[in-house]
Amino acid sequence: MSALVEIRDVRKRFQKTPVLDGITLEIRAGDRIAMLGPNGAGKTTLVRSILGFYHLDGGSIRVLGKDPVRQRVEVLASVAFIPQLPPPVKLSIRELLQYVERSSGVPAAAVAAEAGRMDLDLESHASKAFFKLSGGMKQKLLIAIALARRSRLFVFDEPTASLDPKARELFYRLLSELDYDYSAIYVTHRLEELEGLVNRKVYMELGKVVEDEPLTA
Amino acid sequence: MKNLLLIAYLDIRESLRSRWFYVYAVVFGGLMGLFFITGITDSVVMGFTGLSRLLLVFIEVTIIILPIFILITTVKSISADRESNILEYMLSFPVSLRDYYWGKFLGRFVTVFVPVIAALVLGIGWGVLKGATIPWEMVLLYSALIFSLCIVFLGIAFFISTTVKSHDMALGVAFLTWIVLLAFIDVALIGLMMQNRISDGVIIAIAMLNPMEAFRIGAIALFDPELTVIGPVAYYLLDTLGHTALMLYAVFYPILLGVFFALWGYRLFRRKDLL
Ligand SMILES: Nc1ncnc2c1ncn2[C@@H]1O[C@H](COP(=O)(O)OP(=O)(O)OP(=O)(O)O)[C@@H](O)[C@H]1O
Ligand SMILES: [Mg+2]
Numbered sequence: 001m002s003a004l005v006e007i008r009d010v011r012k013r014f015q016k017t018p019v020l021d022g023i024t025l026e027i028r029a030g031d032r033i034a035m036l037g038p039n040g041a042g043k044t045t046l047v048r049s050i051l052g053f054y055h056l057d058g059g060s061i062r063v064l065g066k067d068p069v070r071q072r073v074e075v076l077a078s079v080a081f082i083p084q085l086p087p088p089v090k091l092s093i094r095e096l097l098q099y100v101e102r103s104s105g106v107p108a109a110a111v112a113a114e115a116g117r118m119d120l121d122l123e124s125h126a127s128k129a130f131f132k133l134s135g136g137m138k139q140k141l142l143i144a145i146a147l148a149r150r151s152r153l154f155v156f157d158e159p160t161a162s163l164d165p166k167a168r169e170l171f172y173r174l175l176s177e178l179d180y181d182y183s184a185i186y187v188t189h190r191l192e193e194l195e196g197l198v199n200r201k202v203y204m205e206l207g208k209v210v211e212d213e214p215l216t217a
Numbered sequence: 218m219k220n221l222l223l224i225a226y227l228d229i230r231e232s233l234r235s236r237w238f239y240v241y242a243v244v245f246g247g248l249m250g251l252f253f254i255t256g257i258t259d260s261v262v263m264g265f266t267g268l269s270r271l272l273l274v275f276i277e278v279t280i281i282i283l284p285i286f287i288l289i290t291t292v293k294s295i296s297a298d299r300e301s302n303i304l305e306y307m308l309s310f311p312v313s314l315r316d317y318y319w320g321k322f323l324g325r326f327v328t329v330f331v332p333v334i335a336a337l338v339l340g341i342g343w344g345v346l347k348g349a350t351i352p353w354e355m356v357l358l359y360s361a362l363i364f365s366l367c368i369v370f371l372g373i374a375f376f377i378s379t380t381v382k383s384h385d386m387a388l389g390v391a392f393l394t395w396i397v398l399l400a401f402i403d404v405a406l407i408g409l410m411m412q413n414r415i416s417d418g419v420i421i422a423i424a425m426l427n428p429m430e431a432f433r434i435g436a437i438a439l440f441d442p443e444l445t446v447i448g449p450v451a452y453y454l455l456d457t458l459g460h461t462a463l464m465l466y467a468v469f470y471p472i473l474l475g476v477f478f479a480l481w482g483y484r485l486f487r488r489k490d491l492l
C-alpha cells in the first residue's frame with residue numbers, strides 16, 4: 001500500500017451545482033503538494049472531503065486505506081489540519097490545548113514549544129479566549145498545534161493568509177526543519193513562497209484537476 | 218467515553234463564562250429558592266391554599282422560562298459552530314461524532330439542570346434549618362418533572378440545531394416551537410372544543426401530547442392531588458388515568474420524546490454533511 005490518500009472520481013454537488021466534478025488524485029508518502037486554482041475552484045471542498053466532512057455524491061476517498069467518514073477517528077489520528085480561516089473558538093488557550101492533548105495525545109508542552117519557535121508566547125495568554133487573539137496569533141497557534149502533532153499528513157488550507165512576512169518565513173523554516181517523512185497538501189495562491197517545500201503541483205479549476213505535475217527543486 | 222466527558226466539560230466551562238448563564242441561574246434559581254424558602258416556611262401559616270397558589274405561579278413561570286431558555290441557548294450548540302467554522306476545526310481532531318454530539322448534550326444538560334436542582338437543595342436546606350417537615354416525595358417528583366422538561370427541550374433543541382444549517386434560522390425555529398407549544402396549541406384546542414365537533418376526550422389526549430402540558434398537569438397534580446385548579450379536565454384525567462398513571466406519564470412521556478428527538482438529531486448529524 002503506497003498511496004496515503006486515494007481519491008477516485010469524486011463528485012460533490014452543493015444545491016445541484018457540481019463543486020467537485022470527477023476528481024482523481026493519488027497522494028503517495030512523501031508527496032508535498034501545492035494545490036492551486038482560482039477562488040471557488042473547489043480546493044477547500046476537496047480538502048474537507050479528505051477530512052471526512054462531506055458525504056460524497058460519487059466516487060471514493062481512502063486515507064491510509066480507510067474511509068474518512070466512517071472511520072474518522074482512525075483517519076484523523078494521522079492527519080493535521082489548518083483551516084482557511086481561524087475559527088472564533090471560545091475556549092481559552094489552556095482549554096483548547098487540553099482538547100488537543102486529550103483527543104490527539106499531543107502534550108500541551110509540545111504545542112507551547114512549537115509556538116515558542118513561532119515567536120508566540122502561550123504562557124502569557126493561557127487563560128485568554130482563543131477568539132480574542134489577533135488574527136496572526138491565532139494562525140500561529142493553529143500552526144503550532146498542527147506541527148506539534150507530527151502527523152503523517154498535513155492539510156493546510158492557505159495557512160499563511162494572515163501572517164506577517166517574518167512569521168511566514170518562520171513557518172516555512174519550521175516546516176523545512178521537520179525531521180521525518182511527512183506528506184502535505186498546501187492550498188495556496190502563491191506558489192513561489194512554497195519553493196523548496198513542495199515537490200508536486202496540482203491545479204484545480206471548476207471542480208476538476210486540470211494540471212498535475214512534479215516540481216523539481 | 219473519555220472524549221465525551223472532555224467535550225461535556227469544555228462545553229460547561231464555556232457556558233460558565235457566558236453572561237446568560239448567570240442571568241439564568243440568578244433569575245430562575247433565585248425564583249426557585251425564593252419560592253421554596255417562603256413556600257416551605259409559610260405553608261405552616263398560610264395553610265395549603267396559600268401554598269398551592271404560590272406553587273401554581275411558580276409552575277407557570279417554569280413552563281415559560283425553562284423551555285425558551287433551553288431552546289435559545291442550545292440551538293446554537295451545533296448550528297452556530299457550523300456557521301462560524303468552529304465545528305470544522307474542532308472536528309478535524311480524532312474525535313468520534315458520537316462523543317462530540319453526546320458530549321455537547323451532556324454539557325448542556327448539566328448547565329441547565331444543575332442550577333435548578335442546586336436552588337432546590339438550597340431551599341430544602343433552608344426549610345430544614347427552619348424546622349419544617351420536608352415533603353420528600355413531592356420534592357423528588359418535582360425534580361423528576363424538571364428533569365424530564367429539560368430532556369425534552371434539549372432533545373428538540375439538538376434536533377433543530379443539527380437539521381437547520383444557519384443559526385438565525387435555528388433561532389427562529391426554536392422560538393416558533395416554543396410559541397406553538399406554549400400558546401397556539403391550547404388556543405386551537407379550545408377553539409375545537411367550543412365547536413363541539415370532536416369529543417373532549419380526544420382533545421384532551423391531543424393536549425397531553427404537548428410536553429409542556431404534560432409537565433403542567435404533572436406539576437399541578439403533584440401539589441394539588443385533586444387537580445381542582447384546572448377544572449373539569451382534571452376530573453376527566455383523574456378518572457381515566459388515575460393519579461399514579463398521570464404522574465408516570467408526566468415524567469416519562471417528555472423524557473421519551475426528548476430522547477427520540479435527540480437520537481433523530483444524532484442520526485442526521487452522522488448522515489448529513491457536517492459543514
Ligand atoms: N457548504 C456549502 N454550501 C454550498 N455551497 C458551497 C459550500 N461550500 C462551498 N460551496 C461552493 O463551492 C464552490 C467551491 O468552494 P471552495 O471553498 O471549495 O473553493 P476554493 O477553491 O477553496 O476557493 P478559495 O480559493 O476562494 O478558498 C464555491 O462556489 C462555493 O460557493
Ligand atoms: Mg478555499
